[in-house]
Amino acid sequence: MTGVPANVSGFSGTLEDLARAVERGDVDALSISAYDAIRACFEELDLGAGKPGLDEVGRFLAAAGALVAAKAKALLPPEGEADSAQQVASGECDSEGEGGGESDDGDDEGDGSRALIAHLMEYRIFKEAVEELARRDEAWRVIYLRNSPPPGAGSASPPSEGVGLSDLIMALRRILEGIPGEEFTEFPADDLSIEEKMDGILTRLRQKGKIMFRELFGGQVITRSEVIAVFLALLELIRLAMAVVRQDSHFGEILILPAPAPGGAGGPNDGV
């Protein structure tokens, strides 16, 4: 049975592959019909040459079961969140004066059902909103806005004025050269978070307005690993259009600046 392909549009593989893909989240469980996929495989099994063997039927049932389980898992709220959702739901009812006290212990099953229904209702409502957004996506795909970025490119990253990636890497190399060599007999796992470094840079930008590139790496004892983490954080901020870099002259200081608001008036270089 493993050789029978799952007849699902946009997916190539067997029913077992599909179940695994749904479980991993590679395939949107809500975009496939488990019923249709299982039925198609069942028909293949039934119409196949000769009687299917016990092993074949067993594999089919196991794969079908796995697909149903994966789909159910994808649809149902995680256990912990379902519990908290029930509490929230109960709390809100109480605050509206309808509950009049603590939730009834004997009503757990009902709470769970209500939480699940609410969860699915919200998803359904969003799906309806998506229809309207899809219509707008379609309609505005054929309208070109003056001076907008090329359609499909999204908002262009703010220009890095006069600074290329190679300039940044050269500057990074100079920073690294200034750090004394470290003799390691082993490499302890550094507890470095790029996101924390991004936060740090943004906080400093908010406080100071602009930061010199070398200032990013000064002020305290810093390791090579930290330098790399800070550098990656800077690249990520540039990629996310949350910061820009500028160099006013060749070999001049590289400045880090907050990105101008995309919807704002913008500077003279915006959108150029």
Added chain:
Amino acid sequence: MEYREARAAIEAMVFASPHPVSAREMGEILGVDPRTVDAVIDDLRREYGREGRGMQIVFVAGGYQMATRPEHADYIARLSVGTRQALSRAALETVAMIAYRQPVTRAELEMIRGVRVDGVLGTLMERGLVRPVGRKKAPGRPVLYGTTPEFLRWFGLSSLDDLPPIEGDEATLPGFGLRSSAVPRPASSRRRDITMPARG
């Protein structure tokens, strides 16, 4: 300032601006009431329509912007200006959830959709439609996501209030319900009053 002069200046500003430009901003530059700017734009729009021009003025992301007309899309597509790819269903669902519930964490999006959204979020950020807007004060300080002005331009929305109204409130969606402020008002309640000035 004479009406004809103001009208020409407003048209020039809308044409030259790389971003949607608001009536308030143009009003401040010209020293006229923003409502006058709205009225002038309305006048320009009528003229463009009457003369069958290839351009139109649209109101997106809180401001006015020059745009082409949809009937000329095929011609423009033959120029090397690129074509905009449609968003996938998963991307549309995710961006809709972010738009209505923002700021929202990835885990919250995954709870509603029932699937992981890492890849979709990456695509949406690459297209400039969503961006990190902060961190939630919760264990792990997860990143909160929100929409960008590019999101409004992409879907031709003037503001988040212009999102299609959806059914549902705290009463119908206890525990998972939308904030009442996140449910857009009907379009009819958002219409601006535009008064045409006397022509100078």
